[in-house]
Amino acid sequence: MKNIEKTQRDVVVVPFNGHQVTSIIHEGNAYVAAKPISDNLGLDWSSQLKSIKRDTVLSQGMVIMTIPSEGGPQETVCLPLEYLNGWLFGMDDSRVRPELREALVKYKKDCYRTLHEFFYHGYVLNIEALQVDKIAQRELTDKIRELRQEEKSMYETVRQVFKFSGVNYGEKTDDHLRRLFALVQDKFHYAVTEKVAARIVLDRADARKDNMGLSHTKSGRPTKADITVAKNYLTGDEVKGLENICEQFLLFVESKAFRAQKMTVEEIITKLNMLLMTNDYPVLYEYDGFLRSQANTHALGEYEKYKHSLPKPNR
Numbered sequence: 001m002k003n004i005e006k007t008q009r010d011v012v013v014v015p016f017n018g019h020q021v022t023s024i025i026h027e028g029n030a031y032v033a034a035k036p037i038s039d040n041l042g043l044d045w046s047s048q049l050k051s052i053k054r055d056t057v058l059s060q061g062m063v064i065m066t067i068p069s070e071g072g073p074q075e076t077v078c079l080p081l082e083y084l085n086g087w088l089f090g091m092d093d094s095r096v097r098p099e100l101r102e103a104l105v106k107y108k109k110d111c112y113r114t115l116h117e118f119f120y121h122g123y124v125l126n127i128e129a130l131q132v133d134k135i136a137q138r139e140l141t142d143k144i145r146e147l148r149q150e151e152k153s154m155y156e157t158v159r160q161v162f163k164f165s166g167v168n169y170g171e172k173t174d175d176h177l178r179r180l181f182a183l184v185q186d187k188f189h190y191a192v193t194e195k196v197a198a199r200i201v202l203d204r205a206d207a208r209k210d211n212m213g214l215s216h217t218k219s220g221r222p223t224k225a226d227i228t229v230a231k232n233y234l235t236g237d238e239v240k241g242l243e244n245i246c247e248q249f250l251l252f253v254e255s256k257a258f259r260a261q262k263m264t265v266e267e268i269i270t271k272l273n274m275l276l277m278t279n280d281y282p283v284l285y286e287y288d289g290f291l292r293s294q295a296n297t298h299a300l301g302e303y304e305k306y307k308h309s310l311p312k313p314n315r
Contacts, residue, residue: 023081024065024067024078026065029080030080030081030082031063031065031078031079031080031081032078032079032081032084033065033067033076033077033078034048034049034052034062034076034077034078034079034087035048035076035077037084037088041091041096041097041100041104042095042096042097042100043091043095043096044095048091049077051090052077052079052087055090057083057086058079058083058086058087061079061080061083062077062078062079063077063078063079064076064077064078065078085111088104088107088108089107089108089111091104093105093108157250158181158184158185158246158249158250159181161249161250161253161268162177162180162181162265162268164257165253165256165257165262165263165268166262166263166264166265166268167262167263167264168264168265169265172265179287179289180265180269182287182289182292183269183284183286183287184269184272185197186198186284186287187272187273187276187283187284188242188245188246189230189231189242190282190283190284191241191242191245191276191281191282191283191284192234192238192241192242192245192281193234193238194282196284196287196288196291197230197231197292197295198230198288198291198292198294198295199291199295200230200233200234201227201228201230201233201295201296201298201299202291202294202295202298204233205227205233205295205298205299205302205303206302207302207303207305207306207309212227212302212303212306213233214226214227214232214233215232215233215234215235215236215239216231216232216234216239217232222303222306224300224303227299227300227302227303228295228296228299228300245275245276245279245281248275248279249272249275252271252275253268253271273285
């Protein structure tokens with residue numbers, strides 16, 4: 001628990017579970033005063049405070065804030081807004097005011113269902129909220145597109161496209177398919193940068209730049225897994241363009257599959273070229289495998305320089 005001294009902060013009302021909750025915004029984080037909620041539920045605040053302090057997670061998130069009240073500024077216990085669900089979920093519904101008991105039981109049932117959906121399916125959707133919140137719809141669409149177009153997922157999806165839509169896929173050797181997938185990957189990168197993936201790494205991997213020139217890393221700092229992936233060096237606009245092209249390509253092939261219209265592997269490549277030309281993107285026709293080896297060697301060399309340039313930890 002920490003005490004947050006009086007600083008510049010905003011008091012706002014936010015929607016929560018069909019109700020309005022007064023929230024205090026401090027340094028970009030939203031907090032809620034716990035005692036008023038406990039009082040509204042008819043619960044004994046001293047017991048609730050002890051319960052919060054006993055809980056490992058709630059006690060670590062709990063802060064003391066000075067907020068305005070009718071009797072003047074007063075210190076009060078606040079919880080991060082994201083912890084409010086968990087606190088309510090753990091309440092003993094037999095102790096709340098009788099007229100609120102049914103609502104709390106329904107709420108806890110919803111929590112059980114939500115937890116099941118999250119851990120069993122990997123996601124939870126609030127359909128009612130999404131139907132009226134256009135911004136949330138857009139954010140969800142963007143997140144799904146981001147996951148669908150994540151480097152590993154994107155090219156695994158492309159492999160599946162060729163496997164199930166290419167009538168002569170089984171006739172191709174593993175080496176031929178490897179080069180084919182590498183060519184498709186390069187077509188996407190070339191369309192938005194006019195450079196193949198390996199050339200992007202060669203040109204942009206630089207130990208002298210912040211994060212070695214990477215615009216995306218999984219851990220916040222470059223790792224060996226990050227530095228040879230061309231997409232990690234793309235700008236935000238380039239990534240959006242890459243994702244847009246790939247999404248159009250996948251939707252086109254999926255629409256053919258829905259109508260049971262299969263194509264040869266060569267025809268799929270031709271359709272991709274036509275899609276790029278229709279959208280006024282430059283088209284790449286040849287994959288240079290040697291350049292990839294050169295790019296990997298360059299990236300690893302720059303990575304070693306980058307590591308040696310980092311400040312040494314104090315002993």
